[in-house]
Amino acid sequence: MEELLYALSNAGGKRLRPAFVILSSGFGNNGDDNILNAAAGIEILHMATLIHDDIIDGADVRRGHPTINHLHGDKMAVYMGDYLLTRAVMLLSRAMPEERMERLARGIKSICEAEVEQFYSRFHYEISLVTYLKRIGRKTAMMFSYSCGEGAFLSKTPYEYARILAKFGFYYGMAFQIQDDITNLTRDSAETGKPKGNDIQEGVITLPFILAMRNSSDLKECVKQMFLEGKPEHKDIMCITREILHAGGIDGARTWIERYRQKAKSMLMSLPNRREKEILAALTEQIGH
Incomplete structure (x- = not known):
């Protein structure tokens, strides 16, 4: 178990969710161990969900490292995900x-x-489009919102600021997920740790896909036929990726990133000037760059 925990802790990742807990706590006046317990608990919870995702997707690599299920099999990966979930709940229950x-x-x-x-x-x-936006709001943006809101709550941040921070986290999370969906189509596995076009292979329809098919009836018909034939092959994925780019799917998705980035920045403008605010603003600017 210790070997697996060590491998997970050294497998990369941005650690944004715990960072948001700690940064949001900077707008209050009570920095105690509960904040660190909450930050650690939220990150461990996130790690547990990633392990379960890898099992479902049959993924061999994440962040450039072999997955637990690839190294030790699905059964051990399920146990590990459940174990991390339990540890996360223990830490969070101490804090909240x-x-x-x-x-x-x-x-x-x-x-x-x-x-x-x-x-x-x-x-x-x-x-x-509405279904997609609601889905990423629930599966990604919600956790960023929760991280900011709980950091603010635990530090006794004034309610008005805590509410603003939670909204900031939500808008940041929306932009973050859209960028992740773009990255899946545009960057090689050496950079992302996942095969390029993995979402297409798994039949997951993301924003670039949706926007491109709005602009191209030919692309829509091609995708329909491809999915009817079963899981796409590599050559099909590369072809569809090029068509999404040509039909404006990537550029359109970047417009949505900018929309949510501006919403997140507008939330920060309502917060008092502190170092934490500057860091959150800098992180917001980095999305998509």
Whole structure:
């Protein structure tokens, strides 16, 4: 178990969610161990969800490192994901009162529901923009919002600022997920740790896909035919990726990133001037660059 924990802790990642807990706590006046417990708990919870994602996707690599399921099999990976989930709950329950833990439980429930919906809608190419935005709001943006909100709550940040920070986290998370979806189509596996076009291969319809098919009926028909034939092959994925680019799917998705970036920045403008605010603003600017 210790060997697996060590491998996970050294497998890279941005650690943004715990950073947001700590940065958001800087707008209050109570920096105690509860904040660190919450930050660690949220990151461990995130790691648990990634392990379960890798099992479902049959992924061999994440962040350039072999996955737990690839090295030790699906059974051990399930145990490891469950173990991390338990450790996360233990840390978070030390940090938070019961009513805040209930809020976390509702958030985890929302993530699971969004993932199940995504799983059952694979290869359904007619997913709407509204459905996509709601889904990433529940599975990604919600956790960023929670991280900011709980950091603010634990440091006794004034309610007005805590509410603003939670909204900032949500908008940041929306932009973050859209950028991740673009990266899946445009960057090589050496950079991302996942095969280029992996979302297409798994039948996951993301924003660049949706926007490109709006602009090109030929692309839509091509995707329909490709999905009817089963899992796309590598040559199909490369072809579709090029068509998404030519049909404006990537540029259109970047416009949505900028929309959410501006919303996040507008939230920060309402906060008092502190070093933490400058760091959050800098992180917001980095999305997509």
